[in-house]
Amino acid sequence: MNLRNHARSLAVGVLASMLLVAGGCSRGKDEATRAVSAASASLSAISEEAAKYMPSELQSVESSLTALRENLAKGEYKQVLANAPALTSSIDSLKSAVTAKAMEAKAAAQEWTGLAASVPQMVTALQSRVDILAKSKRYPKGLDAKSFGTLQSDFENMKSDWAAAMNASTNGNPIDAVAGAKSAKATGERLLQQLGMGAAPAA
Amino acid sequence: MEEGQTQVTKDNPYAQYHVVQKGDTLSKIAEEYYGDKMLYPRIFEANRDILTDPNKIKPGQKLLIP
Numbered sequence: 065m066n067l068r069n070h071a072r073s074l075a076v077g078v079l080a081s082m083l084l085v086a087g088g089c090s091r092g093k094d095e096a097t098r099a100v101s102a103a104s105a106s107l108s109a110i111s112e113e114a115a116k117y118m119p120s121e122l123q124s125v126e127s128s129l130t131a132l133r134e135n136l137a138k139g140e141y142k143q144v145l146a147n148a149p150a151l152t153s154s155i156d157s158l159k160s161a162v163t164a165k166a167m168e169a170k171a172a173a174q175e176w177t178g179l180a181a182s183v184p185q186m187v188t189a190l191q192s193r194v195d196i197l198a199k200s201k202r203y204p205k206g207l208d209a210k211s212f213g214t215l216q217s218d219f220e221n222m223k224s225d226w227a228a229a230m231n232a233s234t235n236g237n238p239i240d241a242v243a244g245a246k247s248a249k250a251t252g253e254r255l256l257q258q259l260g261m262g263a264a265p266a267a
Numbered sequence: 268m269e270e271g272q273t274q275v276t277k278d279n280p281y282a283q284y285h286v287v288q289k290g291d292t293l294s295k296i297a298e299e300y301y302g303d304k305m306l307y308p309r310i311f312e313a314n315r316d317i318l319t320d321p322n323k324i325k326p327g328q329k330l331l332i333p
Contacts, residue, residue: 182280185279185280185281186281188273188274188275188279188281189275189279189281189282189283190281191273192272192273192274192275192333193275193283193333195272195273196301196306196309196333197301197302199306200301200302200303200306201302201303201305202302202303203302204298204299204300204301204302205299205302207302256281260283260300261281261283262283
């Protein structure tokens with residue numbers, strides 16, 4: 065092989081290597097771009113509900129996606145491809161958790177309807193009796209000044225729980241609303257028993 | 268009924284009732300539920316739909332105890 069042929073072979077080899085590298089880079093870029101696009105689309109599909117039910121978890125996943133986009137913009141495709149599976153997994157977990165929360169919220173919204181009807185009636189019945197007993201010169205059987213004082217305090221707590229529950233409901237948070245209402249109702253049922261007002265009816 | 272007093276009504280599922288027995292008076296019932304017989308007017312006022320006179324109650328009447 066003469067020198068010219070050798071140089072030609074060398075040039076062809078270098079060119080082929082460059083094309084291979086360029087091809088590899090192009091494939092890496094394409095894969096990385098697709099990975100980021102897929103993650104963006106997956107997150108976008110759940111971001112509205114995630115913002116409502118799991119805002120801090122959403123923020124964490126969004127930060128990871130932002131980092132991945134930055135890697136892509138800088139041409140760090142290997143980094144993108146290395147980190148994309150973990151992000152995809154985080155998005156999947158968030159999606160599952162958000163779906164569960166949404167179902168919980170739906171059930172809570174239905175439960176709230178019953179509680180919103182019964183707890184105010186319980187408050188009215190208790191308020192009526194507590195107001196009368198507060199003016200009584202003596203106490204009925206099973207009650208004295210000390211236990212009535214405790215009962216009044218517990219009743220105030222019940223009303224606070226109920227107010228918080230209504231506030232949560234107004235703010236579109238049925239899960240917290242139901243939790244507060246259930247707490248208020250449990251206290252109310254105990255106070256009804258204490259006052260000899262019998263067992264609460266079924267909700 | 269005093270101004271500002273919470274009124275429990277008969278459609279309230281948590282309302283308490285007393286079925287009048289022979290020998291009952293509103294004072295006696297008030298003493299049983301409130302510890303103070305002088306609070307009988309509260310029971311009378313809550314049952315004006317079936318009572319016209321606090322001294323006239325009949326066995327079997329179902330009285331709302333506010």
